[in-house]
Amino acid sequence: MKRPSWNDTLMFITVAEHRSFRRAADLLGMKPSTLSHAIKGLEAQLQVRLFQRTTRSVSLTDAGQHLYQRLVPLVRDMDDALESVTAMGQTPGGTLCINGSDAAIRLLMHHVIPDFTRQYPGIALDLTLDNALSDVVKQGFDAGIRLYEDIPQDMVAVRLSGAIRFLTLASPAYLAEAAPLTVPQDLLQHRCIRQRLPGGKRYAWEFARDDAAFSLDVPGALTLNSSQLMVEAACAGMGIVYVPDMYAREALAQGRLVSVLDAWHVASRGLYLYFPHNRHLSHSMTLFIDAVRRAAAFFPPE
Structure with missing residues (x-):
C-alpha cells in the first residue's frame, strides 16, 4: 500500500477538527471539491471510510476517530520541533x-x-x-x-x-656582516630562513616593482612552518625572512629587525x-x- 503524504494527513486533521469541508478548505487555501477529492483518495489508500458525510454535517467514523486521536499528538510534536528549531535560529546560541x-x-x-x-x-x-x-x-x-x-x-x-604587506627582514647584526642587498636577486647570496607550506612545498618569495613581478626560491639552511618562529630566528641573527607585516611589527618597533628591499614589497588585500x-x-x-x-x-x- 502506498503511504499517504503528509499533506493528506494535514487535510484529514483539518476536516476532522472543523467538521466541515468548506471551512477546512478555506483554512487550507483550496477549493472544497479539491479537498473532498483528496480525502476520498486517502480513504481509498487506507481502504477504510474516515468520514460520514450528509448534506448538513460531517462526522468521523470509528476508524476516522481512531486515526485522528493517533495523529494529533504527532502533529503537535512536529509543530513543537519546528518551533524549537526556529527559536534556535533566532536566539544567539x-x-x-x-x-x-x-x-x-x-x-x-x-x-x-x-x-x-x-x-x-x-x-x-x-x-x-x-x-x-x-x-x-x-x-x-x-x-x-x-x-x-x-x-x-x-x-x-x-x-x-586592512591590506597586509609582505616584508623582507633581517636583524641589524646580520646586515652589518652581510653583503649589500639592493635587488631581490641579491638574496641568492644570503642565508634565508625559508617557510614550508602545509602540503610540504617551500614558499617562494614574491616581489614586484613597476611592471616586473616574479618569485624566488631562496637558499637557506633553516626551514620552518611558522611565521612567528621565522621572525624569532631572524631576530637571533640567523638569516633573512619574508613574512606578513603583522608578525614583525613589534620587532620592527623595537629595532630588533630591519626591513630591506622595500621598493619590491608586494601586498595582499x-x-x-x-x-x-x-x-x-x-x-x-x-x-x-x-x-x-x-x-x-x-x-x-x-
Missing part, C-alpha cells in the same frame, strides 16, 4: 566553528573574540588554527578566514583586516571571513559577521 590561519586566529583573539563572547555568552566558538587551504564546507566549518587572494571565488567574503553564498546563516553566525565588520572598520582597506 549554539557553536560556531571557524577555521583560520594562525594570523587570522590571532587577529580574531585581539579584535573580535573578547567583545563578542562578553556580548553573546550563549554562543560557543570553536576555532581551528589551520595554515592549509582547507575546504571549510567539506570539513563542516561555518566559515574560514584566509588572505583574500586564497579564497575560492564562489564564496562570500567579509573583510576583517588582507584577511577575510568567508562562507558559502548559498548557505542559510543562523542568527549566531549573522551576529559574528557583524562583529567582524565592526572590527574591520578600525583597519583601513589599503
Whole structure:
C-alpha cells in the first residue's frame, strides 16, 4: 500500500477538527471539491471510510476517530520541533566553528573574540588554527578566514583586516656582516630562513616593482612552518625572512629587525571571513559577521 503524504494527513486533521469541508478548505487555501477529492483518495489508500458525510454535517467514523486521536499528538510534536528549531535560529546560541590561519586566529583573539563572547555568552566558538587551504564546507566549518587572494571565488567574503604587506627582514647584526642587498636577486647570496607550506612545498618569495613581478626560491639552511618562529630566528641573527607585516611589527618597533628591499614589497588585500553564498546563516553566525565588520572598520582597506 502506498503511504499517504503528509499533506493528506494535514487535510484529514483539518476536516476532522472543523467538521466541515468548506471551512477546512478555506483554512487550507483550496477549493472544497479539491479537498473532498483528496480525502476520498486517502480513504481509498487506507481502504477504510474516515468520514460520514450528509448534506448538513460531517462526522468521523470509528476508524476516522481512531486515526485522528493517533495523529494529533504527532502533529503537535512536529509543530513543537519546528518551533524549537526556529527559536534556535533566532536566539544567539549554539557553536560556531571557524577555521583560520594562525594570523587570522590571532587577529580574531585581539579584535573580535573578547567583545563578542562578553556580548553573546550563549554562543560557543570553536576555532581551528589551520595554515592549509582547507575546504571549510567539506570539513563542516561555518566559515574560514584566509588572505583574500586564497579564497575560492564562489564564496562570500567579509573583510576583517586592512591590506597586509609582505616584508623582507633581517636583524641589524646580520646586515652589518652581510653583503649589500639592493635587488631581490641579491638574496641568492644570503642565508634565508625559508617557510614550508602545509602540503610540504617551500614558499617562494614574491616581489614586484613597476611592471616586473616574479618569485624566488631562496637558499637557506633553516626551514620552518611558522611565521612567528621565522621572525624569532631572524631576530637571533640567523638569516633573512619574508613574512606578513603583522608578525614583525613589534620587532620592527623595537629595532630588533630591519626591513630591506622595500621598493619590491608586494601586498595582499588582507584577511577575510568567508562562507558559502548559498548557505542559510543562523542568527549566531549573522551576529559574528557583524562583529567582524565592526572590527574591520578600525583597519583601513589599503
